[in-house]
Amino acid sequence: MNKARGGATPSTGARINTTQTLSPADIPRQASIRYLPVNLFASVMGISGLATAWRQASHQFGASPLVDAAISSVAVAVFVVLCVAYAAKAVLHPAVVRSEFQHPIAGNFFGTITIAILLISAVVAPVSSRASQVLWSVGAASTIALSFTIVSRLLRGKVDAGHSVPAWLIPGVATLDITVAGGTMPMSWGRELNLFSLAVGTMVALVFFTMIVSRLIHHHEKLANEMVPSLMILIAPFEVGFLAYTHFFQRVDAFAAMLFYFGLFVFFSLAFKIFKRSIPFATGWWALSFPIAALSNAALRYAEHVGHPAMTALAVALLAFLSLLIAVLLFRTIRLVASGKLLAPK
Numbered sequence: 001m002n003k004a005r006g007g008a009t010p011s012t013g014a015r016i017n018t019t020q021t022l023s024p025a026d027i028p029r030q031a032s033i034r035y036l037p038v039n040l041f042a043s044v045m046g047i048s049g050l051a052t053a054w055r056q057a058s059h060q061f062g063a064s065p066l067v068d069a070a071i072s073s074v075a076v077a078v079f080v081v082l083c084v085a086y087a088a089k090a091v092l093h094p095a096v097v098r099s100e101f102q103h104p105i106a107g108n109f110f111g112t113i114t115i116a117i118l119l120i121s122a123v124v125a126p127v128s129s130r131a132s133q134v135l136w137s138v139g140a141a142s143t144i145a146l147s148f149t150i151v152s153r154l155l156r157g158k159v160d161a162g163h164s165v166p167a168w169l170i171p172g173v174a175t176l177d178i179t180v181a182g183g184t185m186p187m188s189w190g191r192e193l194n195l196f197s198l199a200v201g202t203m204v205a206l207v208f209f210t211m212i213v214s215r216l217i218h219h220h221e222k223l224a225n226e227m228v229p230s231l232m233i234l235i236a237p238f239e240v241g242f243l244a245y246t247h248f249f250q251r252v253d254a255f256a257a258m259l260f261y262f263g264l265f266v267f268f269s270l271a272f273k274i275f276k277r278s279i280p281f282a283t284g285w286w287a288l289s290f291p292i293a294a295l296s297n298a299a300l301r302y303a304e305h306v307g308h309p310a311m312t313a314l315a316v317a318l319l320a321f322l323s324l325l326i327a328v329l330l331f332r333t334i335r336l337v338a339s340g341k342l343l344a345p346k
Contacts, residue, residue, distance in 0.1 A: 031343040034093040036085055037283050038100060041112035043333065044082065046289020047075040048119035050326050053293060053319055055126075056300045061316075072123045074330075079120050086113075104163045108150060111170035114143040115290070118174070118181040136182045140193060143178055144200075147171040151204065164215035165223065166233040166287075168208045173236045175201030176244045183247030198244055205237035225279050230287040231270050238263030239294035243301070252305040260298050267295055281332050283342070289326060296322045 051071040057063040090097045100106050117139030125132040150171045178197035182190060212234070216223075223231070242259040246252050274288070299315035336342040 030345075031340050032093075032345070033085060033089045033343060034096050035343045035345055036089050037109075038086065038106070039109045039112060040283045040286065040333075041082055041086075041109075041116045042286035042290060043283075043329070044075055044079045044116035045112060045119055046286055046293055046326055046329070047071060047078060048116070048123050049290050049293020049297060050322055051075055051123050052119075053296045053300060053322060056297060056304075057319060060300060060304050075123050076120060079116055082116075104153070104159065105165055105167055107153075108167040108170045111143070111146055111150075111174040114139055114146055115170070115174045115177050118143065118177045122181040133185060133187070136178075136185060137187075140178045140182065140197065143171075143174045144197070147175050147200065147204065164208075164211045164219075165227065166212055166230040168212060169205060169233050169236060172201050172204035172208055173233070173240050175204065176237070176240045177201075179244035179248050180240060183244065184250075194248055198248055201244065202241060205241065209234065209237055226282055226284055228276075228279055229274055229285050231274055232267075232288045232291045234270065234291075235263045235266045236291040236294055238266065239291065239298045242298045243294060246301060252302060257302065260302050263295060263298065267292070281336075283333065283336070285332070286329055289322075289329060292318070292322050292325060 051068055054063060054071055055065075055068040058065045058068055101110055117135055121132045121135035121139055124135065175197050179194045179201070183194055185194070238259045242256050242263065245259065246256050296315070296318040299311070299318045303311040303315040333342070
């Protein structure tokens, strides 16, 4: 899923050429900020999701709030570092960023930036409600603008069916995250914006989910190995949808339960396809983190609602799995940075 770099055929899910407007002489062979993948912002999404899950566990089970505080600090630090680094890439290599954004697959990963802003707004809420509101407003505006841009681009027509990959869901899920992070914002215009976002995110995710599943079933070319982890994004519309719906309406009902259970079913259906030693580690593995974080948060909230021991055990197991997953992904990413491979040309 490390799509923002490299070079082959997008329809096969192989690496995407984001330097196609540059001549070979213009492309340096040493490590460079130009190779920073935009999909690395998914790490902020996953870590922020882990922080909110432990916040819920603190409320629900009496877990130490220090755990949430420590993870939240890491999320904010990673977010700041990535914002500075990607801003440097945009200033120094605007053609690369522009090519990345205009690509029919890679462009969707700019949604990870807007989702990261929204989730950071939720992470900092206990410390500063004012900062949370400002970040949420910026994240909501940029998310809606991005979603409009991506959908408008697709509606031009003549889209290669091979481009229908799980990354397409990111803008739709981003719109749902407006309501996840801001379902209870106090601004007078907040309710209508949240309802608008819930409506747009639901329909966009539904349409794109159908197209992606159709591609996975009927397209003769399978996803390349490096894109296999992105399959986990398929659970996001249902678990993020559950969180958006319950945050906005402040209730867990039968419809919310259906969203949660179907997302859980998709998770178990995909788990055995994704967690294989044959798939090498890359930044694209962070695509696993946020969908599973959304599942963990949804399971905790649903377990609190139903109060059944089996559901509580499932929620705790998912939180433990998520915590281990984030720790492993963070460790492997730090190793990539230390070895210089993160910013190396491919």
